[in-house]
Amino acid sequence: MAIVTKRQQSDSDPLEDMAWLAERLFVEPSLLSALIDPALRYVRVSRSLADVLGREVTYFPGKNVIKNGFTARHRTVIQKALDTGQAQVLTNWAATPRDKEPKIYGYWQWSIVPLHNKEGLVCGLLLAGHDITERRLLESGVIEAAARERREVGLEIRDNIGQILAAIAMKAKILELKLREQKLAGTEEARELQDLAAEAITTHRRIAHMLYPADLEGGGFLANLRSLAEDTTQLYGVSCQVTVPDHEPDLEPVQAVHIHAIVKMIIEHCVNQAGAEDLAIEFFTESEQYVINVTHNGKAYKRTGVIKGYRIMTFQAHSIGGAISVQGGTGQSVVFTGWFPRKIHHDP
């Protein structure tokens, strides 16, 4: 609000006015701030941001933002703020200013606020970043705990219930053989008991499969994806096609686990919430990233906030340097897309 007042009172260069106002913002040590012009060059940065980037404040004016602390992937978000005049938010992974040696990396959330001149045109952007490392650690702790819980349930089902069901089937077989030998009634029922136990084993195996993290199965990421599609068809009675490349992608184990979990959550949403009957999973490589599309014919939700599990899958994607989006609807198929870097970068 103060910025608007100052702008309205001044006839001078709005960016200079902004810089003057931003000075007040820039003394806040816990906030990384920068003022950039429409050509994405720094006009001014705060001391805290200069510290993070390992430079003096005087180094920045005129330098390209993307080459100093942000990646090309962020360019699209920053550019969008310039093009649309609407505020944007992005999250990146950077060294925290409080830890110079050794460097400790943390998550920063950036608000990108467009600044408008008297004509209403965007004349610059104000970047304000705050440290969300603790929050992200807590979030990832919650996700990890949930994944661990699922894994334990999956293991329990696989290692215990499956054996008991197999034992029941064998006992039923023994009963059938004994009844038959003694020419007693009930062989048919004993036989049915065996069949039911065998069916229960098949169902339990599919449920356990759905609960296992991908790394437990050892069949490779693509095999697990195919298996997930098969299980989806079997468990939910919907069509689930999968298209994958011939060769196994070079995913880090943590990526494989998270991507698998994300696809699983998307499928659960598609079937249980959106009522989809046709699903298609497509995984491919596109230059420096892996892309996964899950297309479905169910209901589209304009607000991602109401999509069950969307926040968790977004966090999971971010935790491995990726992103999730959802598009389509109103007469067209809905497509969930996930982008994941071919290698996780832990360095800004």
Next chain:
Amino acid sequence: MGGTSQGDPTRRVLIVTGHHTLRVSLKDLINLESDLTVGGEAENLTEARRLSGDDHMVLAIVDHLAFTDREPLRKPVFPENPHMPVILMTLDNELDQLKRALAAGVRGCVTKQDLAEELIPAVRNVLNGQRYISRELLVGIPARVRAAILDGETTEWNE
């Protein structure tokens, strides 16, 4: 129950699974066969390897869960008795698991949902020098490869 061959001495089978209930049921099922008897029960591979040294043990039935990262499925499964045939009880119908099993020299693979129906036929086939693979495990494998596997002509394959 089950045929007894004249003059055929009782053949001893080793059972390896960490699950007590499953072990008891396997034992009961095998002991119904008059020419077969459970000659040893082990909860894990270490224990099983100790028992496998018994020359009278003609076959081992091993739970796939007995194999771990520390004790992977590899050839020979029982170095103390390398020629003793092994039947693997498996839960998953994963092709990779079947490939690994055959590469390790396993002679039979039976899924747990088919144990009641297929275990005894599998034991008999394997004791007769043949391979036995559960029908479900062979689904999706090209007919030519399937025939080669069952004939024992291959321990691994490339589709």
